[in-house]
Amino acid sequence: MDNYKIKVKDEAESKEAQELFAQLGYELDTFFGNYEPNTKWVLACKDGSMGCASDGMAKETLKELSLPQLRDLVVLKRNDVKDATHEHKQFPEFKYLHTGDNRYAWMVDSKTWEESDCDHAWHVAHTQPVQTATQDQGLISGAEALRALADGKSVEASTEFSPTVWEDAANYSANEFLAEETAETEDYCSMKLFFRLKPQTIKLDLEIPAPFKAKIGGRDDTSFILNVGRHQYLYQNEDDYTKARNALEAVFDAALGGYNS
Structure with missing residues (x-):
């Protein structure tokens, strides 16, 4: 452990600093007093003790931190x-x-x-x-997912490593469903699993070259035609046509393959 000091402006900041130091393994020591208006510091010592202190105890040998820096230390120690x-x-x-x-x-x-x-x-x-896996994706528990799969429903799964990539959940074992994490192997560590019913709709957000709609008798043999349902859309060159066609095909292929998000 290291020696730290953090300056606080009120009791709320003092309490937060103490809670953060506790997450780093420090413990309150009766040697230090309770918070008072003149206790402008929270000290953490290499012997594992911590507590409130006045200016006289905040020695230069202690490394000074800000609250944001202390929060960062906690995050790095948590390794999540x-x-x-x-x-x-x-x-x-x-x-x-x-x-x-x-x-x-x-x-x-x-x-x-x-x-x-x-x-x-x-x-x-x-x-x-970062895009989190829990945003608007109708997550269900592993037990619910296993039951839905047994009922013949299409269930998808993603991992904490790739939370925006969904695949057929049938590839996982019943134990992995119930534990809501992948099995650990010699080559791979276990990972948190997320489950959802396969969406029945597709959200489109594409950037493709703008076409113009074909008019009866209004196109010529140099136009490139993209058929969408009963409508035809024209492109003046093959490059724009190919970009539009490939983008649309990729969306529908992904939906059929279970990887749409």
Whole structure:
């Protein structure tokens, strides 16, 4: 343990600091007094003791922290991927923790936060705020999911490692359903599982080149035609047509394959 001190402006901040230090393993010691208006500090000592203190006890040998810095220490000690603040834009299974000027990457094998090798500019360009698995996805318990599967319903599962990627839950065992986590193997650690009934609707949010609608007798042989139901939409060049067609096909293929989100 290390020696720390944190300056507090009121009793509420003092209480929060003490609770945070307790999560780091420090314990209140009767040597320190209770909070009073002149006890402007909370001290934590390397022997594991902590408590309120006045200016005279806040020695220069103690490392001073701010409340946000103390909160960060607690998060790093907890080593929980759920504390991730950001994820990779292209590969959301890669999680990151942004705290002040510090950047940490989640290590899957060791299940710890480690300081990122990438600089600030890289994180700005390649990461985005994390999308949680619990947002508007109708999660159900493992027992409910197992029952639904037995009733012939389509059930999907995702993991804490890839919370935005859904797959057929039938690939998991009954024990994994009930434990709501994957089985640990020699190669992989266990991961938290989330379950939901397969959505019956698809939410579309696409960026595709704008077409123009075909008019009777109004198109020529140089146009590229995209058929959607009873309607035909035209593109002036093959590149725009291909982008639109591929984007729509990808959405429907993903829905049929059980990976839509």
